[in-house]
Amino acid sequence: MSDTTATAPVVDFAAIKAGLGEDYDNPFQVLDENHRVVNQEVFDTFTDDQLVHFMEIMLRERILHEQTTVFSKQGRLGFYAPTLGQEASQLGSVTAFQPQDYLFPSYRDLPQMIEHGAITPAQGFLWSRGHVQGNRMADGHRSWFPQIIIGAQHIAAAGAALGLKKNGEDAVAFSYSGDGSTSQGDTYEGLNFAGAFQAPLVMIIQNNGWAISVPRDYQTHTRTLAQKAVAAGVPSVQVDGMDILAVHAVAKAARDFAAAGNGPVMIETLTYRFGAHSSAGDDPSRYRTHEQEQPWFDKDPLNRLRELLTEKDLWSAEHEAELKDAYKKEFRAAIKEAEAAPHQTVTEFLTNTFEEPTPNIVKQLEEAAAAEAEEK
Ligand SMILES: Cc1ncc(C[n+]2csc(CCOP(=O)(O)OP(=O)(O)O)c2C)c(N)n1
Ligand SMILES: [Mg+2]
Numbered sequence: 001m002s003d004t005t006a007t008a009p010v011v012d013f014a015a016i017k018a019g020l021g022e023d024y025d026n027p028f029q030v031l032d033e034n035h036r037v038v039n040q041e042v043f044d045t046f047t048d049d050q051l052v053h054f055m056e057i058m059l060r061e062r063i064l065h066e067q068t069t070v071f072s073k074q075g076r077l078g079f080y081a082p083t084l085g086q087e088a089s090q091l092g093s094v095t096a097f098q099p100q101d102y103l104f105p106s107y108r109d110l111p112q113m114i115e116h117g118a119i120t121p122a123q124g125f126l127w128s129r130g131h132v133q134g135n136r137m138a139d140g141h142r143s144w145f146p147q148i149i150i151g152a153q154h155i156a157a158a159g160a161a162l163g164l165k166k167n168g169e170d171a172v173a174f175s176y177s178g179d180g181s182t183s184q185g186d187t188y189e190g191l192n193f194a195g196a197f198q199a200p201l202v203m204i205i206q207n208n209g210w211a212i213s214v215p216r217d218y219q220t221h222t223r224t225l226a227q228k229a230v231a232a233g234v235p236s237v238q239v240d241g242m243d244i245l246a247v248h249a250v251a252k253a254a255r256d257f258a259a260a261g262n263g264p265v266m267i268e269t270l271t272y273r274f275g276a277h278s279s280a281g282d283d284p285s286r287y288r289t290h291e292q293e294q295p296w297f298d299k300d301p302l303n304r305l306r307e308l309l310t311e312k313d314l315w316s317a318e319h320e321a322e323l324k325d326a327y328k329k330e331f332r333a334a335i336k337e338a339e340a341a342p343h344q345t346v347t348e349f350l351t352n353t354f355e356e357p358t359p360n361i362v363k364q365l366e367e368a369a370a371a372e373a374e375e376k
Helices: 013-019 048-072 089-096 110-115 121-128 152-166 179-183 185-197 225-232 243-261 291-299 301-311 318-341 348-350 361-376
Strands: 102-104 173-178 199-207 236-239 265-270
Touching: 013 152, 048 089, 048 110, 048 121, 048 173, 048 243, 048 301, 048 318, 048 348, 089 173, 089 179, 089 199, 089 243, 089 265, 089 301, 102 152, 152 173, 152 185, 152 199, 173 179, 179 199, 185 199, 185 225, 199 243, 225 236, 225 265, 236 243, 243 265, 243 301, 348 361
Parallel strands: 102 173, 173 199, 199 265, 236 265
Antiparallel strands: none
16 A cells, blocks of 8 residues: 655655746846946946947837827827837847848837838838838848737747858847747747757847736746746846846847857846737726836836936937937838838739749739729
């Protein structure tokens, strides 16, 4: 008979469970919430010009957000995913990559596409309006379109990374998705594939706390999202996503590691979506309280850097006002440019669906071409 009174478990699952992910308890940080430098060594790697540049591009993204909110309300855009609050996470990371690196964005990552030189703001607006020209990347710039299918970009990115490795290029693929995507099979499959083939992929998980109305803690029981990479044999790190210096330093280290032939890396940025999920008009006050939001608003990445720069005499309210004005003008001109683009025809849309049209698309193309000829 077995001893049913034994006290020591064969395997102490409770202890293992309690310890899962404890290695990730200290997210990487350079500038804390009170704009104090907490990692002097890394801070000293940044020049004053770089610090100012970071502030300028985050301000540009914020104005892009404000203007797209206005344009959406005016009915001038289609689907658009707001970026307010995620500026440090998005721009700190994308600026760590090289022009030859391949970007795989999600629908929330238009700022990175613009910063990487793949599209202009006008093209971003065209993409939002469902126009094919929004997906026409600038010659020589490597980026995919903003992926709507949660997690799918990571599979494509892993394949591209393997291609870059096989071609012996000094380049990596880098992909973005949200916290919710880590509960999708595609995200894990992309990571696993890149791990298995030691492909140079840098996967950036922007943990903004929410998958539409589902909070991070309801999505998955894991203590951190970063630790999910461990199962694929991929090194990972958690970083303060409201600290642009920390995000940049970590992304650059990840890029260097992957480009040197060491295989993929996963980064979890701890950030927050300050407003609605999309321009379709969900109301965050229906699923979260102001008390939950406030601690995150207090971490605003622009405030943090602005305070530091002002103390160092590198930034002034006048300079900021001038820049805001210039950015507003830039985006108002861009929406006009998008509106002036020729209407997209059905044939144009169908021609861009497959490189080799399938038989049913050939048939639809004929029908659409006939209808368009009649309209003329
Ligand atoms: C495969 C798939 N399932 C569901 C959806 C619907 N959907 C659109 S956005 C979203 C939430 C994604 O949340 P997260 O990954 O955290 O990204 P975030 O929007 O916060 O940037 C969902 C479920 C989808 N687009 N694709
Ligand atoms: Mg999210």
